[in-house]
Amino acid sequence: MTFRKYLVLAGITVFSTAGDSLLARGMRDFGGFSLHNLSGLLLAILNPWVAMGILFLLTFFACYMSALSWADLTYVLPATSLAYVLVALIGHFRLHEVISPTRWAGIALIATGVGFVAAGPSFTPSRERPNSQSAPRDTVSLEVKP
Amino acid sequence: MKDLYAWSAIGLIVLASTTGDVLLSYSMKRVGDVGELWKRRGALAVIGRVLATPTFGLGLMAMGVAFYSLLFGLSWGNLSLVVPASASLTFVANAVAARIFLHERVGRRRWIAALLVAGGVVLMAV
Numbered sequence: 001m002t003f004r005k006y007l008v009l010a011g012i013t014v015f016s017t018a019g020d021s022l023l024a025r026g027m028r029d030f031g032g033f034s035l036h037n038l039s040g041l042l043l044a045i046l047n048p049w050v051a052m053g054i055l056f057l058l059t060f061f062a063c064y065m066s067a068l069s070w071a072d073l074t075y076v077l078p079a080t081s082l083a084y085v086l087v088a089l090i091g092h093f094r095l096h097e098v099i100s101p102t103r104w105a106g107i108a109l110i111a112t113g114v115g116f117v118a119a120g121p122s123f124t125p126s127r128e129r130p131n132s133q134s135a136p137r138d139t140v141s142l143e144v145k146p
Numbered sequence: 147m148k149d150l151y152a153w154s155a156i157g158l159i160v161l162a163s164t165t166g167d168v169l170l171s172y173s174m175k176r177v178g179d180v181g182e183l184w185k186r187r188g189a190l191a192v193i194g195r196v197l198a199t200p201t202f203g204l205g206l207m208a209m210g211v212a213f214y215s216l217l218f219g220l221s222w223g224n225l226s227l228v229v230p231a232s233a234s235l236t237f238v239a240n241a242v243a244a245r246i247f248l249h250e251r252v253g254r255r256r257w258i259a260a261l262l263v264a265g266g267v268v269l270m271a272v
């Protein structure tokens with residue numbers, strides 16, 4: 001793992017948290033949607049908060065795609081789990097949502113679980129290729145070789 | 147009724163984003179390390195290579211469904227319930243799907259983590 005890769009994982013955490021929080025703030029302007037008002041849901045993206053949230057989530061998506069190109073899916077998701085805790089903290093302190101002690105315990109358990117898996121290797125050889133120890137296929141090197 | 151809508155949205159988010167995650171992960175493994183590709187060929191080559199992968203579009207569509215389900219869920223449930231619950235359940239579903247469809251080695255460490263996360267979700271739903 002290089003510094004650049006850690007930076008990509010941190011980017012996933014920060015941008016997804018910011019994006020989700022901005023979306024939640026924007027959706028508060030609309031109240032509850034019903035199944036009879038789906039067109040309103042499509043127009044929600046015109047709300048400035050929702051639009052900003054989408055911008056942050058697009059940045060998150062670029063970081064996410066980059067990480068998936070060199071690490072297992074089952075590594076990338078938990079390794080970026082700090083986002084769950086950040087979302088809960090933002091929901092509590094900025095949006096004034098009430099979080100019960102039981103829900104706090106749930107958040108702690110989730111953080112423990114994902115921290116546990118993040119300590120392992122980022123890429124594992126495929127079960128179908130037991131002798132393979134290589135990283136994801138390097139199509140770039142294949143292309144530049146004569 | 148409000149809770150039913152929120153949990154229906156959470157179920158849809160999990161299904162759609164797991165499908166999307168598996169398809170996108172498959173696509174990006176086919177593309178290769180985008181950092182290396184960027185350094186050698188530039189940003190346009192990265193974008194071109196990614197967009198030329200057919201499963202990427204399908205993954206993106208599944209993510210679109212998950213996104214609108216998230217908007218729907220956030221309009222009915224609290225941020226601190228909808229986001230962690232859907233993300234955690236997606237993590238467990240992804241561990242199963244990655245083992246089956248992507249043939250990833252999901253070892254004991256990753257399964258224990260999946261159970262811890264599932265337990266956390268139950269506590270959050272109480």
